[in-house]
Amino acid sequence: MSGFFLSIVNMSISASWIVLAVLLLRLLLKKAPKWIAVLLWGIVAVRLICPFSIESVMSLIPSAETISPEIMMDATPEINSGIPILNNTINPVISESFAPDPVTSANPLQILIPILSIVWIIGIIGMLLYTVISYFKVKRKIGTAVLLRDSIFQSENAVSPFVLGIVKPKIYLPFNMNEQDMEHVIAHEQAHILRKDHWWKPLGFLILTLHWFNPLMWLGYLLLCRDIELACDEKVVKEFDNEQKADYSQALLTCSVNRRIIAACPLAFGEVGVKNRVKSVLNYKKPAFWIVVTAIVASIAVAVCFLTNPRTTIDDELSVFIDTQVADHHSDYKYSHSIDYDNFIAVSCKILEVDKSVDKTIVYLWAMYHEYSCENGVVKLETSAHIPTVITAKQEGKHGHYKLVEYWEPHDGELFESDIKGKFPIHLHYKALNSQLYDDEQRAFCENAAKEYYSVSQIGGGDSSNVQTFESTVSYANWSDDSKIYIEALNTDKMSIDSVQHLPIYKFDTLTELEQFKQSFGNTYTMDRGWDEVQSFNNVTAKYDNTFFEENSLVLVYVGAGNSTHRFKMQNVGYDDKSFYVHVVETTNAEFVDNAMAGWFVTVAVSDDLLKAVTSFDADLNNAIDMSLPKYEGDKVIDVPPTLVVVSNGQSIEALKGSSYWIHEETNGMRENVISDSGHPLMMKKSMPSIDILPAHYATIGDPLQAKIQFNAKGVTPVYEVPPDEIYIRCWEEKHWGQTNAKSENINPTIVNGNMFFDLKNGNYIYEVVATWSTQDKFSGTAQYSFYTLKSDANSNMD
Amino acid sequence: MNTPKVFESEYRFCLILWEHEPVKTTELVTLCQEQLGWKPTTTYTVIKRLSERSILENNNKIVTSLVSKDQVQAAELNEMVEKTFEGSLPAFIAAFTKHQKISDAEIDAVQQMIDRYRKGESK
Incomplete structure (x- = not known):
């Protein structure tokens, strides 16, 4: 609820800017048709209820999110109004008064904001109750209204004419109006119905109900009601001659003399500001064409400038800093096997948000790193990375250089999502977790940069290392x-x-x-x-x-x-x-x-x-083993530990199955328990299969050091892929063959689209994989597998 | 008996009653629906209200008037206009509508504006 309240407050604040703009524009567009003013209020309404809005460079809204949802958790709560002077004046006060108490460690806003949310809800309920009660009150009073004609009624309880009803609007008039006045009044009320004002006005009130805490919105609603009346008058008198205008004005005056107060019931139509209205009716001239055009252009400008949020922009200094950080971070990453060509590095950073506070700048981004090589005019993508990143930097002085405070990347595999959710603000989770959102855009940027660098017109995609087709x-x-x-x-x-x-x-x-x-x-x-x-x-x-x-x-x-x-x-x-x-x-x-x-x-x-x-x-x-197997279904018994298939760079091997402990259900429902024992991987060289690490230019698909691992239930028809619930991978350098007490190194696998991968070491290593299945009904167990890698010397043979 | 006072809408109802009396309530409901656009409940409410004020009587679902058209016409029709909405509104809403109250001076000013406009137009 607090989150919803804060987003309403943020919408209210950003809509306030547009209210101010509309107020100004109303003054400037005095000569313009009044329906344009009503239209402008429509823009305000959209801003007030539409939580998602497009980003644009033309946005004049200083900040789309003045109060961040994290303000309650922040040690130094701050707002970001988008106006530096305002921030600098207000923030010290806010930070001081709402700083967490060191003893209770609770930020007072954590308590205050939920309370305010409740007050807000009570306010809404109050206003809704008032609306409903007054609606039924009016409805009861005019129950005895007498049919005049069509949907026009007369009632002694109608002190002034009004329209009531959303679906089937009816016009209510007082008795004892003279014939001429009555016709004008009816014309006016019918114009309301034609203009669908009996929808817009209650809608406006409903929105006001949500934003009742914002005085500017009350002013806005009041002016909307006025503008609606003026626009309606305008519609009626458009074709009138001078005498008719005078008569119409007279009718307006007569109606307001009779009554003491308007039906303030928001669902009905009362009349507003008789003097103003008479004035504008009498002075009405068909607006010049250019005025209408200017007014429409101005309205569109307001819509573009205020319906869009400011684009998250970063200054050149910061932008260069971010690009450099990403390039530095990735270039010495792990691809030491890269061929020593004059590689070109392209970096594309999709900035999701920049969080600038007094002492630090946090940039949330999708970082794409591409490293290209070029041989014989053929550009090849050597390595690539695309990862959500958070870079925290410190600026020395107001316009000084940036210094890196933290370069953050999520862990691979299971931790990936939780890491991102922990680090990125909630409204960025979707963007940070969907790599596809910006992939095309960033890839195109990198490829274009490489094309320009090498002055070539074609470039290969990331999936295939070869660009040319043969x-x-x-x-x-x-x-x-x-x-x-x-x-x-x-x-x-x-x-x-x-x-x-x-x-x-x-x-x-x-x-x-x-x-x-x-x-x-x-x-x-x-x-x-x-x-x-x-x-x-x-x-x-x-x-x-x-x-x-x-x-x-x-x-x-x-x-x-x-x-x-x-x-x-x-x-x-x-x-x-x-x-x-x-x-x-x-x-x-x-x-x-x-x-x-x-x-x-x-x-x-x-x-x-x-x-x-x-x-x-x-x-x-x-001769890669076919890896596209159906995933295991829960009702099959798997009576021996699955087989581990390792695929790397077009080769595939079945790893040596070592010790295992396996329980499975027999056909009679009994549990069968099989234990098999085997030697230490470092003692098993003779029976262990190996996989070659080929030089990069032999790479068939993608990264030559990437290994895919898959567990297949052999001996079951069809053969299933059975992903384990837990997996540990470790490795030893080849010099440790036979030394069972040698120290091993752990390797973390990553899971992409349900497939498991890990990075092979660029050299001769022995790998052990231990997998555990613990969540299936029909079987469970742990099995150990091993294989080793040989760095191919084919390269030296060929050179 | 004092001069009975009725509202305009009630007077319209009475016109129908006088024309058709004695008349069954069901018939009145139909007539009012046709001529006044009333819902049946509204008609029953008005019958009850007027019988309480001894303007008509409802005997076994047959309605007859107790006062004549002349008697009612003698009374001033609009005197009893209720201050319908006034006072029933919370003060904070009323504050926003205050400027709508129109003073005599203002009425005069607006009237003069219209008159001047008419004169200007005839010149």
Whole structure:
């Protein structure tokens, strides 16, 4: 309730500015049609009830949130009126009188604001009660009103004419009015109904009810009532000649002589300021066109300037400071593996809010950090980060330099959300937790900066490390026992290194070279026959003619398969100035197995320009295990601990399952308890699988040091992914093999969209993962897994 | 018996009564609905109120008047206009509407304004 009250107070304060503007404008627009004044009050009303408003640089509202919701918790409560002089005068007083008592540690506002909220509510109830009671009182008094015609009634209780009713408005007149006066009065009241004033006025009163504590709003409501009457008169006399105007004025006067006081019931129409009205009726001239235009333009200006909140702006000094801080923070972050090219760093900071107080400046922002490299005119995104950040700085002197007090980032994983909720003010939570809100905008900014820097027109997105697209084809090649294709391949020396499955790679600079290859392997492989939907090699390569080879080369990779139902394609290409790498991936995971052995040629068309300095070629088969499994459903029994699959940079391994403790429900409802014991990970090198850490330019997708981990329930059909409830990861340097008492280092995993990731160390390390499942009905347990990494020396081989 | 006093709206009701009496209450309800735009409850309220003031009597749902049209016309119709809204409003609301009270001087001033306008127009 206090929060709601404070937001009403804030709306009231910002609406006060627009009331002042409207007051001023009313004076300036005296000659303008009166309906414009009514329209202006409409703008005030929108501001008073609309909590969300757009930010704009043209906003003249000094501050959208004068009183921050945290004022109750603050050690030095302060307001931000947006006007420095006001802040400087008021804040010391507020801070002093409402500073938390060191003994009770409660900020007095913590008590005062809830009390004020209650007073506010009581006020609203009071006003609503008054409205309802007076409405029914009037309703009862005019019960005996006598029908005159249509929806016009006469009553001796109507001291002056008025309109009552929201849905079916009726006009009430006193008796004993003379014929002429009566017609004018009816015309006036009907104009009210046509203008829907019987809606606007009660609506205005309702809004006043919410803002009853603000005297400016009372003034505003009073003037609104006047302006409505004047606008209504204007509508009636628009087509009148002078005599009719005089008669109309006479009617106005007669009506007000009779009565002593208006029906102040807010739902009815009383008449306002007879002298003023008569004056404006008698002086009424059709407003000149330019006056109307000016008035409308002025109203639009008021709407733009006052319906929008001030844009959170920061001065250049602070802006540069923030950008520098973000760049510094991220550039020495963890990507030490980056290739030593002349990298370009782009930083985009989306400022969510700047909280400036006397002694410090807190900036809430979404920081985006991009690091680009450029080779052969191809811009590559090397590393990127996008994270909600809070930077606290201190300014030395009024216009001095900023000094960093704190650079804050949320923890990864489960703590991410709670960290942000703890650090960001409540109204920024949504913005801080939704990375997608600003992602496009910031990414575009960074990419444009990089484009400008490298003067190129195209740039790759963050998901793919390669920007250029390569034309690739697959053709049928058949199978052979002959190892010739491996021996004559460009990468024959790399066939046995690492645990990566290398594929033989060839390069043809000319059509002749391609023909020679066909001749040389014509007896070993099939060049002129396809397989099912796959075309023959001859067919596929027919289009590569002399013209193609003038500026391009064709790279060929052979992939043999145990049976012909398997299909493959080029997944990606990695390259730098000296090396070129083709990743091949399996595209079919056929359950039906036929025994026909098969093999396929994968070709990639590459420009000579890109290959001009390349001396090293290699290709691999990315035999990543299919990770897209359904999530575990609660009714299945899993009787052995799940398998841990680790995927990094296109490779995937099943980690060694070590000790475990597993309880599951048997079909008869009994619980089965299985304990399995195993040695320390550092003693298990022989049976432990390894994963290669490839150089950055081999990266297939994104960060080569990122590892995804997934727990799969094998032996259940279908295979499920079973995320654990708890997970611990630690690692040792490889020098500790065999030293079970060596000190380990803990690693925190992060969870993104339900997928678990962690960062591999850039070197040879042994990893242990311990996962616990504790919240399922049908099983529970803990299992330990291990694997190790090998930093590939392929890079040195290739250089 | 004193000269009975009735309000204007009640007088309109009486006009119907005098024309149709003796008349059933249900019939009166229909007539008032048609001619005065009254709800049935309003008609019953007025019948009751006027019978209390001995202007009419309601015997077994047959209504007859106790006073004649001439008698009522003799009395001044508007004398009893209640100070309807005055005094029933909280003072703080009244404060905002005070300026609406129009003084004799002001009436004169406004009247002169209109008159001058008429003269100016005829010139």
